[in-house]
Amino acid sequence: MQKLIFPEHFQWGTATASYQIEGAWNADGRGLSIWDVFSHTPGKVKNGDTGDVACDSYHRIDEDVALLQKLGVKVYRFSVAWPRIYPEGTGTLNKPGLDYYHRLVDALLAADIEPFCTLYHWDLPQALQEKGGWDNRETIDHFVHYAETLFQQFNGKIKNWITINEPWCVSILSNYLGAHAPGNQDLQMALDIGHHLLLAHGKTVQRFRQLNMEGQIGIAPNVSWNEPYSNREEDVAAARRMRGACNEWFLDPLFKGSYPDFMVAWYQKMGASVNIQPEDMAIIQQPIDFLGINYYTGSLVTYKQGEGDYDGEDVEEGRERTDIGWNIYPEGFYNVLTWLTEQYGDVPIYITENGACYNDEVQNGKVADTRRIAYLQKHLLQLHRAIASGVNMKGYMTWSLMDNFEWAEGYSKRFGIVHVNFETLVRTPKQSFEWYQQVIAHNRLEV
Numbered sequence: 001m002q003k004l005i006f007p008e009h010f011q012w013g014t015a016t017a018s019y020q021i022e023g024a025w026n027a028d029g030r031g032l033s034i035w036d037v038f039s040h041t042p043g044k045v046k047n048g049d050t051g052d053v054a055c056d057s058y059h060r061i062d063e064d065v066a067l068l069q070k071l072g073v074k075v076y077r078f079s080v081a082w083p084r085i086y087p088e089g090t091g092t093l094n095k096p097g098l099d100y101y102h103r104l105v106d107a108l109l110a111a112d113i114e115p116f117c118t119l120y121h122w123d124l125p126q127a128l129q130e131k132g133g134w135d136n137r138e139t140i141d142h143f144v145h146y147a148e149t150l151f152q153q154f155n156g157k158i159k160n161w162i163t164i165n166e167p168w169c170v171s172i173l174s175n176y177l178g179a180h181a182p183g184n185q186d187l188q189m190a191l192d193i194g195h196h197l198l199l200a201h202g203k204t205v206q207r208f209r210q211l212n213m214e215g216q217i218g219i220a221p222n223v224s225w226n227e228p229y230s231n232r233e234e235d236v237a238a239a240r241r242m243r244g245a246c247n248e249w250f251l252d253p254l255f256k257g258s259y260p261d262f263m264v265a266w267y268q269k270m271g272a273s274v275n276i277q278p279e280d281m282a283i284i285q286q287p288i289d290f291l292g293i294n295y296y297t298g299s300l301v302t303y304k305q306g307e308g309d310y311d312g313e314d315v316e317e318g319r320e321r322t323d324i325g326w327n328i329y330p331e332g333f334y335n336v337l338t339w340l341t342e343q344y345g346d347v348p349i350y351i352t353e354n355g356a357c358y359n360d361e362v363q364n365g366k367v368a369d370t371r372r373i374a375y376l377q378k379h380l381l382q383l384h385r386a387i388a389s390g391v392n393m394k395g396y397m398t399w400s401l402m403d404n405f406e407w408a409e410g411y412s413k414r415f416g417i418v419h420v421n422f423e424t425l426v427r428t429p430k431q432s433f434e435w436y437q438q439v440i441a442h443n444r445l446e447v
């Protein structure tokens, strides 16, 4: 048995998001979000599931914080539901909504757990969507106003802020592929939305600096690792496009102040281009204090003309897949992290999401999710490799604390280290919870 020790003060944590766990969709003045509308629209979410109740975490702060305390985490990543703060997106502040987050943050601090707050994890106020949503540049300023309210309310209590969760999902997945709310299928709109999200991020970071806030701020893109099946030029180019759509398209503006030329050219071929105004890229490239990285999967890619949006096709290598169908590709974790450092420099990185979907159920009071333990073990080993290779890694938050509303998959896909019975809302720590508890307690991985 080998013991892989993690750095002293390495911050172990776990993560959730407001629409996926809170429920209480219309309690205490909360306004409608685009995910309430989307999930209430027949055919959009598997089994007609909605986030109306979810894990009912809105009413279970003490129970959930007790689980976090038992787990022994240093940090807990959650998101604030914009429609709880400003039911119409702007205008009247909803104090009961704000009070919920004060109760949550106070309970975390009392348990000696660092809040890691995501300002936007996809639940846009419907009132703003009705005025164009993220496709309307005015939403950028409404977002900065919402963020500023939280900065003023929680300065000194929340010291770790993430502006936007996964711009690729909010733009491409939700407005070109149409799989998530609001479900548009328009590439030009999706590129404009991606640009507006990056502007909202940059302006929010500027405001954070102007307010002289305590703590640190960053953004949490999802990344993918796609390698060419062969060294043939067409395979290399196809893999680069698959990575570029997810990684460079957002990371280059954030760290280099420009979109990647090879992807701009590709999108032009698809009939779309980004509308950039003179000051935009300087605003987007605001220096950040850390980069959040969400990593789940990767693939080998081979060129196939006309396949998908990038003339690339994943090669079926016969790898194990999780219960949501994603390839288990642990070495991609190491590769993307070392690539990030080579490309963008020594930016401090937190893994803000990494985890696996396995739908194990409770049997005799236990959940033997050994496949999730194997997934986490393999990925934490690659994380340890990245640290040993000099990647500036500050912490790791597994997705997710508990089974929750998995977007278009509803409750059919379980990512939690705690099982949730969605009839009774009873939480049951899984075997992976106990395993992770030991990793945290000893700050090491036994392989």
Ligand SMILES: OC[C@@H]1[C@@H](O)[C@H](O)[C@@H](O)c2[nH]c(CCc3ccccc3)c[n+]21
Pocket (backbone or CB within 6 Å): 017, 020, 165, 166, 169, 222, 294, 296, 353, 399, 406, 407, 415
């Ligand atoms: O799908 C598992 C988690 C979600 O529950 C989180 O809310 C979200 O931040 C998140 N991102 C990813 C990777 C990007 C992705 C999301 C959904 C569907 C396909 C890819 C996986 N996850």
